[in-house]
Amino acid sequence: MNTINLENALKIWQETFTISNQHITDERLYTLSQSGGLEDASDIELEHLSRCPECLESWSIVCMLDEFNLKEPPNQTVFISSGYLKAAASAKQTKEPLNLKSECGKFIIGVFPDLQKPGKGMITLDTVGHLPDLEKMRATVSDAKGMVALEKSIIGGRAAAVTSDMDQLDFSKYTILLTKNLDSQNDD
Amino acid sequence: MMTETWILFEDSSAYPLICNINGNGKNPVSTYLISNNHTDEFLASANRACSLVHSYFHSHGQPIGNQVITFDLLGRNDQALLSGKSGGLAFAAAFACRLLNIDSSKIAATGVIEADNRVTKVKGIENKLSKALTFLDKGDCLFFPKSCRPEISGTLLSELENKKIRLFPIDRVSQLMEVLLKLKKKSADGELLRHKPLERHLPTCFMWFAITIFIGLAILSIYFFHGQWDRGFD
Numbered sequence: 001m002n003t004i005n006l007e008n009a010l011k012i013w014q015e016t017f018t019i020s021n022q023h024i025t026d027e028r029l030y031t032l033s034q035s036g037g038l039e040d041a042s043d044i045e046l047e048h049l050s051r052c053p054e055c056l057e058s059w060s061i062v063c064m065l066d067e068f069n070l071k072e073p074p075n076q077t078v079f080i081s082s083g084y085l086k087a088a089a090s091a092k093q094t095k096e097p098l099n100l101k102s103e104c105g106k107f108i109i110g111v112f113p114d115l116q117k118p119g120k121g122m123i124t125l126d127t128v129g130h131l132p133d134l135e136k137m138r139a140t141v142s143d144a145k146g147m148v149a150l151e152k153s154i155i156g157g158r159a160a161a162v163t164s165d166m167d168q169l170d171f172s173k174y175t176i177l178l179t180k181n182l183d184s185q186n187d188d
Numbered sequence: 189m190m191t192e193t194w195i196l197f198e199d200s201s202a203y204p205l206i207c208n209i210n211g212n213g214k215n216p217v218s219t220y221l222i223s224n225n226h227t228d229e230f231l232a233s234a235n236r237a238c239s240l241v242h243s244y245f246h247s248h249g250q251p252i253g254n255q256v257i258t259f260d261l262l263g264r265n266d267q268a269l270l271s272g273k274s275g276g277l278a279f280a281a282a283f284a285c286r287l288l289n290i291d292s293s294k295i296a297a298t299g300v301i302e303a304d305n306r307v308t309k310v311k312g313i314e315n316k317l318s319k320a321l322t323f324l325d326k327g328d329c330l331f332f333p334k335s336c337r338p339e340i341s342g343t344l345l346s347e348l349e350n351k352k353i354r355l356f357p358i359d360r361v362s363q364l365m366e367v368l369l370k371l372k373k374k375s376a377d378g379e380l381l382r383h384k385p386l387e388r389h390l391p392t393c394f395m396w397f398a399i400t401i402f403i404g405l406a407i408l409s410i411y412f413f414h415g416q417w418d419r420g421f422d
Contacts, residue, residue: 097212110218112210112256122208122258124220153224156231160220160258162208 024048024055033059038080049080050177051146056082060103081107081176100171106131107176109141109150113166121166123150125176127157137178144173154178191285191371194296195261195278198312200319202296203261205282213254217242219279222260226270233273234259237280237301240361245287257283274310276301277331280361284368291375296320297331297364305361309335317344326352329367334359 024032024045032041032049041049049055060082083102098111110124125139139159141150149169152159163169193205206222219235238257245252259279261270277299285295298316299307310316313336320330321344330348334357348355356367 097210099214110213110256112212114208114210122210122220122256124218124256124258126218152222155221155226156228158218158220158231160222162222162258162260 022048023052024059026058029055029059046177050140050175051142051148053082053144053173053175056080056175080178083107083109083174083176098171100174101128102176106134109171109174109176111149111166111169111171119167120162120164122160122162123169124160125150125152125154125158127154131157134178137180140177140179142175142177144170149174191290191292191375192294193278193282193285194294194320194323195275195282196296196298196316196319198272198274198310198315200315202316202319202323203264205278206260206262207282207286208258208260209283209286210256211253213256216254218254218256220256220258221270222258223264223270224266225268227272229273230270230275233276233301234279236303237276237361238283240301240305241280241284241287241365244362244365252287255287272311273300274298274316277307277333277358277361277364280364281331281368284365288368288372290368290372292329292371294324294328295331296324296328299331299333299358301361307333307359307361307364309333313339314341314344317348321348321351321353324351324353327354329354329356329371331356331358331364331367333357 028045031037032045038046049059059080081102081104083100095113097113098109100109100111101107102109106128108126108128110126111121112124113121123141125141127134134154135157137154139150139152139154140148142148145168147165147169149163149171150159150161152161193207194202195205196202217235217239219231219238221231221234234257238255242252242255259282264270275298278297280301281295281297284290285292298310298313300310302308310333313332317330317332317340324330330353332355337357345355356363358364358367
């Protein structure tokens, strides 16, 4: 087990810093867009893709939309979607309730700031319609700055989290990453 | 401070339910559980409970708008699976307390809520009430299904009563609401007494002030007229 000291902490910081700044190359994005490509992606690439709207947008352009077709049960371990705040482009700060439908049309993100407690609020994620393949998958919703707004398991087609960082969240762009939930697999 | 509502489990565990609400939902009631590890049935019981509380307000002429509700179990380990339907009554109590902003004693509740507003039997009532006995204090409220009463041992009942815990065996959600509305009234009165003594006593103060002025004026006028009478009026 790694002990936490200044050297290790700096190393972790350096890795994190690299992730947030180093974009995925076009060649690599193309490879990742191929069938099963995401399964070969490294953790760092997945992390970056899930938190970087620019790379995700490029990746989604390269990908064919039919890769997202959920009518057939996907065997892939990862599903990614994204979206934009289409209303008032200047409304980056979340001071009013929002309902955001993802580009793929499969998810709705609800943002509900608590007007009486500034900075606090609820983030919800709903699947549109009955999508049993997504049940028990772990959903991570990140904002335009890569800040994780929600990281929960989807149960009954929904997930939710409460946050104290509502003021800092920027949903002008956002990503939704779904991964298989190892915890739920262990339950059986 | 808000009323703390506790949910009771068959394995003799109990947790405070943290309920957050927001009145900007798209549907009348959208219920979410913050926990990562619960069954559909558990979530459905929460949703049903909140829907019935929502309907209660609506049918009593106090519509509360479209509510987004999240529940979290404080201190619950995510590894343990949350299942069953007996949490329904606790969810209903937590949501109603949050809506009514009740500032009262602790509440613990267990009961399956059916779609037709009935509160029905739960498993392990003895374990659940025994656990409630450990954290509820004098004046706190304990709600459970009326149909479970014969299963509760006399010893446990007398222990609960000796501790002056208020027991509410109920068979309908509306009964829970009636008790909570009474608590709301009491807590509002209490708040007035505790936080607004001046406003509370203002009418009395005004009355005494008016009486003093009246008596003063009466004395002055008697003195004046008496003096005038002695001196004559011409």
